[in-house]
Amino acid sequence: MITGKKVLLGNTKRKKPVTSKNEEIQNRTSKGSTSKHEPAKVDHARIEKAVREILIAVGEDPDREGLLETPARVARMYAEIFSGLHKDPRIHLKRVFTENYDEIVLVRDIEFHSMCEHHLLPFTGKAHVGYLPNGKVVGLSKLARVVDEVARRPQVQERMTETIANMVEQELGARGVVVLIESSHSCMTMRGIRKAGASCTTSAMRGIFRENLSSRAEILGLILNQNR
């Protein structure tokens, strides 16, 4: 029985900063809106057709009253929950302020809703994003916007965590970045092993939080121990 949290804190192994194909696809829009690689906007008609097919395939009657509007509804919903595919979250990190503040900036408990790309089922939870500035700070709400837009794509939690950390590190030139995400996956609770209450924690450390144990302990303490 899974009762506790799956905690994957700290990266003791240094991973090579390779850009996977997955990351490449998800970073398409960051190359500018005129890029020919920009994904097509959401095709509602195509989703409607597909949803109708799924309903038939599972043995439903898509023409019964209750389901008549469902394909169109699902199309609108997918356009909304995958809207992050057509946005570049880095934009929110471009407007920075020059500050002499050199202590940790931490935004805790940023609520997010994402979709697991393996099952197209939601996973929801909280993200905590912290950084140690190097002369540049960004509005606190901007970090929440980055989390929101990265979440609104077909995702896996591990990549979501890394993507946010990379963006904050690269755009702010921060001396250290930490992203910690805690979430519950519907694909674990409503299907498969059906373990309600199991949560999954992932973290990404950059700069001083990766290299310096006491800095890492300090920020993890701030994230995990307050108000709990």
Ligand SMILES: [Zn+2]
């Ligand atoms: Zn899943």
